[in-house]
Amino acid sequence: MDYTTLVSAPQLMALMASKQPLRIFDCSFDLMQPHAGQAQYLDSHIPGAVYADLDQSLSARHGVPGAHGVLTSSGADAPASGGRHPLPNRERFAIWLSSVGFANDMQAVVYDRNGGNYCGRLWWMLKWMGHARVAMLDGGLQAWQAAGGPVNSGEEPAHFQTSFFVGPELVRLVDADAVAAHLGSERQTLIDARGGPRFRGEVEPLDPVAGHIPGALNRPFTENFGTDGKFKPAEQLKAEFEALLDGRDPTTVVHQCGSGVSAVPNLMAMEIAGLPGTALYAGSWSDWCSDPRRPTAKG
Numbered sequence: 001m002d003y004t005t006l007v008s009a010p011q012l013m014a015l016m017a018s019k020q021p022l023r024i025f026d027c028s029f030d031l032m033q034p035h036a037g038q039a040q041y042l043d044s045h046i047p048g049a050v051y052a053d054l055d056q057s058l059s060a061r062h063g064v065p066g067a068h069g070v071l072t073s074s075g076a077d078a079p080a081s082g083g084r085h086p087l088p089n090r091e092r093f094a095i096w097l098s099s100v101g102f103a104n105d106m107q108a109v110v111y112d113r114n115g116g117n118y119c120g121r122l123w124w125m126l127k128w129m130g131h132a133r134v135a136m137l138d139g140g141l142q143a144w145q146a147a148g149g150p151v152n153s154g155e156e157p158a159h160f161q162t163s164f165f166v167g168p169e170l171v172r173l174v175d176a177d178a179v180a181a182h183l184g185s186e187r188q189t190l191i192d193a194r195g196g197p198r199f200r201g202e203v204e205p206l207d208p209v210a211g212h213i214p215g216a217l218n219r220p221f222t223e224n225f226g227t228d229g230k231f232k233p234a235e236q237l238k239a240e241f242e243a244l245l246d247g248r249d250p251t252t253v254v255h256q257c258g259s260g261v262s263a264v265p266n267l268m269a270m271e272i273a274g275l276p277g278t279a280l281y282a283g284s285w286s287d288w289c290s291d292p293r294r295p296t297a298k299g
Helices: 009-018 036-043 090-099 119-128 140-146 176-181 196-200 234-245 264-272 284-288
Strands: 022-026 107-111 134-137 172-174 189-192 253-256 279-281
Touching: 009 022, 009 107, 009 140, 107 119, 107 140, 119 134, 119 264, 134 140, 176 279, 176 284, 234 264, 253 264, 253 284, 279 284
Parallel strands: 022 107, 107 134, 172 279, 189 253, 253 279
Antiparallel strands: none
16 A cells, blocks of 8 residues: 555554565754754664754755855756755755665655654655655654554664656645745735744744745644644644635645745645645745845734
């Protein structure tokens, strides 16, 4: 069976026992302490999991600092997006996937121990690379351990290098120009996944400008999860998003946050709810506010 959105801890145990091609990725991270995620991985992780670092593996690392420290580059190493966590281009990311032994015939499972905040990034990126068979472990490492799943500590043995082939994109990526071109139009509905105080511009701990993109709706990504850390039932998610959209066409939705990471749980939640086809503005607020010519709003 292929898993393309969520996988439960018991389902992952069955996958591991089946010996079918599988690669598990631990995406644990901490924005305020960037090295903490790897330390947490080394302390405990699902056996065989590869560590996927948000800064080092899931973001562009090449180029020189531009405005507000945003990476800029050109040519083969040019990032695929702006913002604090610019996407590496697809060819560069394929090199990393190959280096950790990930192949096109594998089922991928991603998880973190941060409430789904970071592993969604890799879920989306693999879809962007044309790989459909990727799922998030519902409830993360906590759910795995609660179900009696074993954990390892320390480094895992290295995997043989593969040759991952890039396929047609299965998700939609938009940039600042596309967002600006449809600002205020019925053809675009922005949903901002940041917490309310950051969205309203009351605080801004990470970016140089506080506020949000004019017209954006606010749905903090944490609202997609129940008290057990797992996604809410599909029917509940559908009702909540339809109430937020208030008659707007779900296919016009463009998800964003601070740097394109925590927006993905909203995108995933809409998929689970049967509201697919939404897009991601990966540069998000950190990219948008880097240009003073772009309008901003507060409140």
